[in-house]
Amino acid sequence: xxxxxxxxxxxxxxxxxxxxxxxxxxxxxxxxxxxxxxxxxxxxxxxxxxxxxxxxxxxxxxxxxxxxxxxxxxxxxxxxxxxxxxxxxxxxxxxxxxxxxxxxxxxxxxxxxxxxxxxxxxxxx
Numbered sequence: 001x002x003x004x005x006x007x008x009x010x011x012x013x014x015x016x017x018x019x020x021x022x023x024x025x026x027x028x029x030x031x032x033x034x035x036x037x038x039x040x041x042x043x044x045x046x047x048x049x050x051x052x053x054x055x056x057x058x059x060x061x062x063x064x065x066x067x068x069x070x071x072x073x074x075x076x077x078x079x080x081x082x083x084x085x086x087x088x089x090x091x092x093x094x095x096x097x098x099x100x101x102x103x104x105x106x107x108x109x110x111x112x113x114x115x116x117x118x119x120x121x122x123x124x125x
Contacts, residue, residue, distance in 0.1 A: 022118055025118055026115055026118040026119060028060065029060065029111055029114060029115050029118070030115055032053075032056050032057050032060050032111065033057075033108060033111040033112060033115065035053045035056065036053040036054065036056070036057050036104065036107060036108055036111070037108045038053070039052070039053035039054075039104075040053075040103075040104045040105055040108060050097075050104065051098060054094050054097060054098060054104060054107070057090070057094065057107060057111070058090075058091060058094050061086075061087045061090045061091060062087075062091070064083065064087055065084060065087040065088075065091075068080050068083050068084050068087070069084065083114075086110055086114070089110075090107060090110060093106060093107060094107065
Protein backbone atom coordinates (compact mmCIF):
# COMPACT_ATOMS: atom_id res chain seq x y z
CA UNK A 1 0.00 0.00 0.00
CA UNK A 2 1.56 3.30 -1.05
CA UNK A 3 1.41 6.53 0.96
CA UNK A 4 -1.36 8.02 -1.20
CA UNK A 5 -3.64 4.99 -0.69
CA UNK A 6 -2.89 4.99 3.04
CA UNK A 7 -3.71 8.69 3.29
CA UNK A 8 -6.94 8.23 1.36
CA UNK A 9 -7.90 5.37 3.64
CA UNK A 10 -7.09 7.37 6.76
CA UNK A 11 -8.53 10.72 5.77
CA UNK A 12 -11.03 9.82 3.08
CA UNK A 13 -11.18 11.08 -0.46
CA UNK A 14 -11.26 14.86 -0.48
CA UNK A 15 -14.39 16.51 -1.79
CA UNK A 16 -13.16 18.32 -4.84
CA UNK A 17 -16.50 19.94 -5.57
CA UNK A 18 -16.35 23.63 -4.69
CA UNK A 19 -19.29 25.05 -2.80
CA UNK A 20 -20.01 28.73 -2.96
CA UNK A 21 -20.81 30.63 0.25
CA UNK A 22 -24.37 30.95 -1.05
CA UNK A 23 -24.64 27.17 -1.45
CA UNK A 24 -23.25 26.59 2.02
CA UNK A 25 -25.72 29.09 3.52
CA UNK A 26 -28.58 27.43 1.65
CA UNK A 27 -27.61 23.96 2.88
CA UNK A 28 -27.27 25.14 6.48
CA UNK A 29 -30.60 26.99 6.46
CA UNK A 30 -32.22 23.99 4.77
CA UNK A 31 -30.98 21.61 7.46
CA UNK A 32 -32.14 23.84 10.30
CA UNK A 33 -35.47 24.55 8.61
CA UNK A 34 -36.16 20.84 8.09
CA UNK A 35 -35.51 20.20 11.76
CA UNK A 36 -37.66 23.17 12.82
CA UNK A 37 -40.46 22.14 10.46
CA UNK A 38 -40.44 18.57 11.80
CA UNK A 39 -40.57 19.86 15.38
CA UNK A 40 -43.49 22.17 14.53
CA UNK A 41 -45.44 19.30 12.93
CA UNK A 42 -44.65 16.82 15.74
CA UNK A 43 -46.68 16.16 18.83
CA UNK A 44 -47.10 19.54 20.55
CA UNK A 45 -46.39 17.92 23.90
CA UNK A 46 -42.81 17.22 22.87
CA UNK A 47 -41.76 20.77 23.69
CA UNK A 48 -38.09 19.85 24.16
CA UNK A 49 -37.73 19.01 20.45
CA UNK A 50 -39.32 22.30 19.43
CA UNK A 51 -37.21 24.28 21.91
CA UNK A 52 -34.02 22.63 20.67
CA UNK A 53 -34.88 23.28 17.01
CA UNK A 54 -35.79 26.88 17.81
CA UNK A 55 -32.53 27.38 19.68
CA UNK A 56 -30.64 26.13 16.63
CA UNK A 57 -32.65 28.49 14.41
CA UNK A 58 -31.95 31.38 16.80
CA UNK A 59 -28.21 30.67 16.64
CA UNK A 60 -28.43 30.71 12.83
CA UNK A 61 -30.16 34.10 12.79
CA UNK A 62 -27.76 35.59 15.34
CA UNK A 63 -24.84 34.53 13.13
CA UNK A 64 -26.57 35.90 10.04
CA UNK A 65 -27.20 39.21 11.82
CA UNK A 66 -23.58 39.45 12.90
CA UNK A 67 -22.44 38.81 9.33
CA UNK A 68 -24.95 41.32 7.95
CA UNK A 69 -23.79 44.00 10.41
CA UNK A 70 -20.12 43.48 9.54
CA UNK A 71 -18.76 46.43 7.55
CA UNK A 72 -17.18 44.09 4.98
CA UNK A 73 -20.50 42.46 4.08
CA UNK A 74 -20.92 42.84 0.32
CA UNK A 75 -24.72 42.61 0.08
CA UNK A 76 -26.53 45.75 -1.08
CA UNK A 77 -27.44 48.04 1.83
CA UNK A 78 -31.19 47.74 1.27
CA UNK A 79 -31.06 43.93 1.32
CA UNK A 80 -28.87 43.98 4.43
CA UNK A 81 -31.39 46.20 6.23
CA UNK A 82 -34.28 43.95 5.19
CA UNK A 83 -32.47 40.80 6.34
CA UNK A 84 -31.49 42.45 9.63
CA UNK A 85 -35.17 43.26 10.12
CA UNK A 86 -36.03 39.61 9.53
CA UNK A 87 -33.36 38.59 12.02
CA UNK A 88 -34.78 40.94 14.63
CA UNK A 89 -38.32 39.68 14.00
CA UNK A 90 -37.16 36.05 14.13
CA UNK A 91 -35.42 36.51 17.47
CA UNK A 92 -38.38 38.34 18.97
CA UNK A 93 -40.88 35.81 17.60
CA UNK A 94 -38.78 32.92 18.92
CA UNK A 95 -39.16 34.33 22.43
CA UNK A 96 -42.92 34.59 21.96
CA UNK A 97 -43.16 30.98 20.79
CA UNK A 98 -41.04 29.71 23.66
CA UNK A 99 -43.28 31.66 26.05
CA UNK A 100 -46.31 29.90 24.56
CA UNK A 101 -47.71 33.13 23.12
CA UNK A 102 -47.36 32.32 19.41
CA UNK A 103 -46.72 29.58 16.86
CA UNK A 104 -43.46 28.70 15.13
CA UNK A 105 -44.88 28.20 11.61
CA UNK A 106 -43.93 31.72 10.55
CA UNK A 107 -40.27 31.01 11.37
CA UNK A 108 -40.30 28.09 8.96
CA UNK A 109 -41.92 30.32 6.32
CA UNK A 110 -39.22 32.98 6.78
CA UNK A 111 -36.43 30.44 6.40
CA UNK A 112 -38.07 28.99 3.29
CA UNK A 113 -38.33 32.47 1.77
CA UNK A 114 -34.63 33.10 2.44
CA UNK A 115 -33.81 29.73 0.88
CA UNK A 116 -35.81 30.67 -2.24
CA UNK A 117 -33.81 33.89 -2.44
CA UNK A 118 -30.52 32.03 -2.10
CA UNK A 119 -31.55 29.56 -4.78
CA UNK A 120 -32.60 32.32 -7.17
CA UNK A 121 -36.29 31.37 -6.94
CA UNK A 122 -37.42 34.38 -4.91
CA UNK A 123 -40.42 35.03 -7.13
CA UNK A 124 -41.72 31.45 -7.14
CA UNK A 125 -42.51 28.68 -4.72
